[in-house]
Amino acid sequence: MSKLLHIDSSILGGNSVSRQLTAQIVASWRASHPTTEVNYLDLAADTPSHLSADSLGFRAPAGATQSEVQQRENAISEALVSQFLAADVIVVGAPLYNFAIPSQLKAWIDRVAQAGRTFKYTEKGPVGLAGGKTVIVASARGGVYSTSAAASAMEHQESYLQTVFGFFGITDVRFVRAEGLGMGEAAKAAALSSAELEITAQTRTAANQPQAAVAA
Template identity: 85%
Template sequence: MSKLLHIDASILGGNSVSRQLTAQIVASWRAGHPATEVSYLDLAADAPSHLSAESLGFRLPAGSAQSEVQQRENAVSEALVSQFMAADVIVVGAPLYNFSIPTQLKAWIDRIAQVGRTFKYTDKGPVGLAGGKTVIVASSRGGVYSTSDAGNAMEHQESYLKTVFGFFGITDVRFVRAEGLAMGDAAKAAALTAADLEVKAVAAPAANQPEATLAA
């Protein structure tokens, strides 16, 4: 039985397009992989705190004395990284907020980016330790960024997520994108129609993925 981790980060609740897309992706994946076990993480409702001196306990040497606060924060980080490492598939809802990802999603990434767990350093540079997973990102955007060099230079959402998951050793990173959502009803309808087709495509095995979908 494979394990799928479903993550939402949008603060818009029922009005969120990224949440709509992640739900569709998970349903589509389960239709093609009925034995999949799904766990859910809503970062808008239950986000870890941002990194601080107290929440860096997971970076201290084993056996180091920790305060009660550090122990509590370390338990949060341990639970999140263990959940991530146990998953075979991760579906991430990632709306574009101010040219980047939601701060809640960044806080989660900072907790799972742990030396010795998701990556390590060697004399030849960093090596990812979380390879073999599939990550599917539901990317939602009010404007259009994918069709011009200027737009691509402005977005630090998809580019960042592809980089950070790649740093963890994950090479199968797929994107379902809905952009232009704030540019009128017609543009939004077209974006959702295009995204619906992409949702059906990403549930296929990696070998069957269109190159544009994987490299988006």
């Protein structure tokens, strides 16, 4: 039985397109893998605090004394990284906010980016430790950023997520994109229709992979 971690980060609740897309992705995945265990994380409702001196406890030297606040923050980091490492498939809702990902999603990434857990440094450079997973990102954008080099240079959403998950050693990172959502009802309808087709394609491709390809 595989494990799927479903993450939403949009602040728009029921009006969120990225939330709509992640729900469709998870439903499509479960249709092909009915025994999949799904864990849900709503980062807008339960946002880990941004990194501070207290929340860097997981990087403290062994045996270092921690305050109660540091212990509490360290427990949050440990819970999040353990949940991430236990998942075979991660579905991430990532709207584009001011050319990048939501700060609450960045806060989650900062908690799971732990040396010795999701990556390590060697004499030859960094090595990812969380390989073998499938990540499917639901990307929602008000404008269009994929059709020109100038527009692509302005987005630090998909490019960042591709980089950070790759740094963790994950090579199977897929994107379901709905863009131009703020450019009128016709453009929004076309974007959603395209995204729905992409969901079918991406979940079917992932479903047809050998299980070893998506095992943690």
